[in-house]
Amino acid sequence: MAAPMRCILRGRLCWVRGMWRCQKAAYTEDARKETHFGFQTVSEEEKGEKVYRVFENVAHNYDIMNDAMSLGVHRFWKDWLLQLMKPTPGMQLLDVAGGTGDIAFRFINYIRAQREKWIRQELKLQQDLSWPDISKTYQNKEQSSLMGSRAVICDINKEMLRVGLQKSLRLGYSEGLSWVAGDAEELPFDDDKFDVYTIAFGIRNVTHIEQALQEAYRVLKPGGRFLCLEFSQVNNPMLSKLYDIYSFQVIPVLGEVIAGDWKSYQYLVESIRRFPSQEEFKALIEDVGFCKVNYHNLTNGVVAVHSGFKL
Template sequence: CRCRALLSRPARALRARRGLAAGPEMHFGFQTVTEEERREKIYQVFENVAKKYDVMNDSMTLGIHRVWKDILMHKMNPCPGTLLLDVAGGTGDIAFRFINYVRAVRQRQLQRKLKHHQNLSWQEIFESYQKDKFNSLGDSQVVVCDINREMLKVGKQKAQHLGYSEGLSWVLGNAEELPFDDDKFDVYTIAFGIRNVTRIDLALQEAYRVLKPGGRFLCLEFSHVSNPLLSRLYDLYSFQVIPVLGEVIAGDWKSYQYLVESIRQFPPQEELKAMIEDAGFFKVDYENLNFGIVAIHSGFKL
């Protein structure tokens, strides 16, 4: 199995950890903390919210996060045979969409194939259909990588409940030091995760490293609203409503207070674009969704 071969190789994860000293000060929301404190606090946030993560996403965004993720998938437009790495994808939303998308493409391919072979006998058509039926992803695979065990646990439970198993793997790993060899993946996605990475520059370098030449980087993340009136309304909703929802639904005000604060500390669209370019990516651009509440950044490893 191609996927088992990929994961069984001892990755270059044993290389020296880069820049992980606890010295530099950085932000955890509006707090100033050391680098190591930030790592620990963010890990604790997602350990606390894992079981209610999906419910809170629906509540906070009124379900619009589903549309944003669908747009990301259509922008990716994966074909059968694509190998996707979804980083910080613990609960599986991007992975499941990827599988559904590729299956739909495969189904359309099969229908076109049968349409062009109308002179085949019923037996030949049946055998062809059965053969393709058992390879519904066309050798596509998605590897979900997340640093948080609880998030991965929730994702695996969802996958089992929804019947996803083919072409799907779960790996515990750090975005800043991915446990994969160079030039392995066709596409790298990170949805609502890069904001929680302590060293974004290292995560971007790792994304570049593990992508094949010609591979694509896609990042979906909360961003900055440029319209002053909408920005004020968005701030009002974020600071007055989201932490309350966190307390009511997840019993956790502080984690969702961090969430809204972290969005304000995150680099704006142009700054993140420059960081992606600095990591080596070409043809970097971004698309604002809902007036910049979120943005999709894209780049290629050439």
Template sequence: MQQRAMFRNMTNEEKIKTEGTTHFGFRDVNEDEKQSLVKGVFDSVADKYDIMNDVMSGGLHRLWKNDLIRDLRPKPGMHLLDVAGGTGDIAFRFLKTAKSRMKEGEAPAKVTICDINANMLAAGRARALDHGNFDHIDWVTGNAEMLPLPDCSVDAYTIAFGIRNVTHIDIALTEAFRVLKPGGRFICLEFSKVDLPLLKQIYDAYSFNLIPYFGEIITGDKDSYQYLVESIRKFPSQEKFKTMIKDAGFKKVTYRNLSGGIVAIHSGWRI
């Protein structure tokens, strides 16, 4: 109890340097090891990441990301920070929707994609070049726990399938709060807890047996996809994560489940 109170009173830098343990999938590891293990996962799968997403989810990840964008309501002139933005799926959708709403004389929307993994960003940049999508995007290498952006500098913050990989989720949330302007919106899309017993059984059987197998066939890396499945089980429930978002200072925090809770979208506002 006393230890938890001490932790709460530390600065983010002090918290990042603590030498506790955390989980990497179902394994316990030192906190200072986790980031490089996660980096290894995404280094290994970066060039097959997008194909694997389609295969694993049967294309559902596209619908879930569209849902996030609908909630976000992109507008011309808006500056989005997409953390753990990887190969750019959220950023591309955001810019496309904002552009479709743009009237003459309005400033375009822009997006900063921040990801800790340079290989994921490189795969995203290559996609952007292929699709002629490179205007109004900044690609930044950085850690969600120490965002390389000033206070109160963005209108919205998104993180899709990223936060469960972060070592200190509470710190990432306080960083999200710091960089948002007052009135700014936080939205997180993440795997969550399935709330229907039959669906849970099917989902568990599918994810523990088939996903690592697809990972092996498509990326040659079974272990990274075993980590993915395990990391989903270690992520806090919808309610617990909602409390963590509130603890970081956000107001009007809500969530909604998609596909029976396979994923959830959490939202909060910096007032």
């Protein structure tokens, strides 16, 4: 009886070892899945590390370089995004890859401007108020100056978050903001939590765009809105040629002169060319479940704002 049992055990052990080898091979194959880092072909794991280093390197000069590269036009693009969003009192915003706070600060400014407008309208309807009553009205409104609105800035890069937090303190944004280190592909938030999800010039840097879109859908409340501002494909042939010349021959030079970093800005230019077209990206957004998806080209398609709703 002993000998057959040993054979059975040996056979089972060989089967287990065979399965382990297959699993190990499959795991190794997954680990070696290739993707793009600009025009380079790299493993998915390597891309994550490289992108992290890029933004770690550019964090301190990020705002200066944005102004230099876009000749300041990026400010108009971000303002346009907020006008499209039209924030309302009590809105909960998640800004992903928003380390330096540009979208969140605009969101806070928009809510504050609405508040001031409503205070004036309320006081105009009560012309017989005394000065103490008017003063009291302002004091009561001050206690809830953002009317329940809040912006959460989530970025995988801790250096970008640190620069953004310092910037918020310098500019006087002391309330209504939270800074969270997190991966766009695996957000550290509950389901159905936010009214609006924004990502500006960040989604082209993630390894799995579809996964980031799925996470955006997950954390939005039913009725919530997805808004993405990203570089796209220029739809004017003449401008496209000039844009290519400027991108490849000027932007890396600016990166070297201003930030002492040619390679990071070379990657950023290349990553734009690898990003899906407006229609292709629209299809990806629809595939994860968003409805009423559309996009708006700005500056002849240099950038595009994609919008969708979780319905």
